[in-house]
Amino acid sequence: MAFDFDKVVDRKNTFAAKMATELVGASDDVLPLWVADMDFPTAPYVIKAMQENADFGIFGYAQPNDDYFDPIIKWMKKNFDWTVNASECTYTPGVVPAINVAVRAFTEPGDAVIIQTPVYFPFLMTINGTGRKMVTSDLINKDGKGYYEIDFDDFEKKIIDNDVKLFILCSPHNPVGRVWTKDELTRMGEICLKHGVVVVADEIHMDFVFSDHKHTVFATLSDEFDNIAITCTAPSKTFNLAGLGNSNIFIRNKDMLARFNKEYENVGMPHMGQPGLIACKAAYEGGQEWLDELRVYLKGNIDLIAEYAEKWDGIHYTKPEGTYLSWFDCSEIAKTDAELDDLFLNKAKVWLNLGSPFGSGGEGHVRMNAASPRSVIKEGLDRITAALG
Numbered sequence: 001m002a003f004d005f006d007k008v009v010d011r012k013n014t015f016a017a018k019m020a021t022e023l024v025g026a027s028d029d030v031l032p033l034w035v036a037d038m039d040f041p042t043a044p045y046v047i048k049a050m051q052e053n054a055d056f057g058i059f060g061y062a063q064p065n066d067d068y069f070d071p072i073i074k075w076m077k078k079n080f081d082w083t084v085n086a087s088e089c090t091y092t093p094g095v096v097p098a099i100n101v102a103v104r105a106f107t108e109p110g111d112a113v114i115i116q117t118p119v120y121f122p123f124l125m126t127i128n129g130t131g132r133k134m135v136t137s138d139l140i141n142k143d144g145k146g147y148y149e150i151d152f153d154d155f156e157k158k159i160i161d162n163d164v165k166l167f168i169l170c171s172p173h174n175p176v177g178r179v180w181t182k183d184e185l186t187r188m189g190e191i192c193l194k195h196g197v198v199v200v201a202d203e204i205h206m207d208f209v210f211s212d213h214k215h216t217v218f219a220t221l222s223d224e225f226d227n228i229a230i231t232c233t234a235p236s237k238t239f240n241l242a243g244l245g246n247s248n249i250f251i252r253n254k255d256m257l258a259r260f261n262k263e264y265e266n267v268g269m270p271h272m273g274q275p276g277l278i279a280c281k282a283a284y285e286g287g288q289e290w291l292d293e294l295r296v297y298l299k300g301n302i303d304l305i306a307e308y309a310e311k312w313d314g315i316h317y318t319k320p321e322g323t324y325l326s327w328f329d330c331s332e333i334a335k336t337d338a339e340l341d342d343l344f345l346n347k348a349k350v351w352l353n354l355g356s357p358f359g360s361g362g363e364g365h366v367r368m369n370a371a372s373p374r375s376v377i378k379e380g381l382d383r384i385t386a387a388l389g
């Protein structure tokens with residue numbers, strides 16, 4: 001391997017949220033394997049670009065142009081066979097802000113927005129926070145072991161019954177780790193088209209798919225889907241740049257793009273910062289080799305997690321098809337948040353995300369982040385094994 005993902009970097013005293021054990025009232029000896037950023041420094045090519053920018057020393061307002069956009073076009077074409085144009089792109093300091101703006105732009109207070117729970121909790125916070133009506137179609141954990149599927153009948157019925165106006169799709173899905181197939185995406189898209197539902201496709205985890213799974217960009221499936229889609233992408237998960245606030249949102253429908261941009265101005269959100277632009281351009285330009293190796297490394301971590309989880313009584317686990325997040329069903333041994341905290345935070349001294357904020361189906365679950373050096377992951381797994389006794 002050309003890149004050293006085994007190296008442990010001490011992130012203490014760097015303002016890293018991941019290390020802020022005071023957030024959960026835990027002591028410093030707790031191993032943080034929660035929030036979705038990685039313990040790996042980004043690709044060397046990106047670091048070099050950022051170093052040059054730091055030497056330059058001026059961090060003013062930024063304006064994306066063709067020079068910025070060119071590597072994005074090439075990345076999307078090469079990795080997803082997706083043709084994107086700068087004129088269809090809008091630039092936000094994060095995917096969560098973009099989702100918030102989309103909900104405000106395409107629905108009114110009181111309108112129904114559908115999500116597939118359990119799902120990334122800011123979706124729930126956005127719907128509640130904007131005064132929209134939350135409609136949930138639970139994913140089905142058919143075998144009880146953590147492989148989730150869509151209940152299409154329920155999805156369509158909920159849309160009809162509640163006159164749903166907007167769907168926030170999580171693809172690949174955080175936290176259940178599914179990489180939706182073309183068939184699944186097509187069925188969801190057809191239902192949305194039929195009932196006039198706008199689709200906000202959060203595809204931030206698009207670059208993390210494993211084995212023979214393949215990410216399909218929802219908007220590439222048909223012109224009709226493209227016409228109702230807001231596709232949210234970012235280099236932040238892929239290259240560990242979350243702190244730089246940089247995402248690229250694609251809206252091909254011109255009226256929708258105008259509406260989104262107008263709402264964006266109305267809420268007074270900032271645009272992307274210059275360091276984020278520099279990092280994004282460099283990442284898509286020179287980060288492919290690093291990412292290819294990283295994916296192999298992460299797959300090794302996930303395999304290790306599966307080896308351990310197989311031996312844990314009362315915890316069910318299915319390897320994620322995509323994302324570097326692992327979702328454990330602990331409901332047989334710890335149902336409530338207090339019981340989960342007692343097991344993981346207090347006894348094992350491992351800090352994971354509780355499942356309950358992810359909505360219906362999240363209770364009795366925890367989410368572990370596998371994007372750390374193997375020795376750290378192993379330490380976490382050993383601690384959990386010991387706590388289970």
Ligand SMILES: Cc1ncc(COP(=O)(O)O)c(C=O)c1O
Binds near residue numbers: 097174202204205234
């Ligand atoms: C599905 C999903 N969307 C969005 C985000 C965060 O996006 P941002 O930091 O760009 O707002 C995350 C982070 O974990 C995520 O998992």
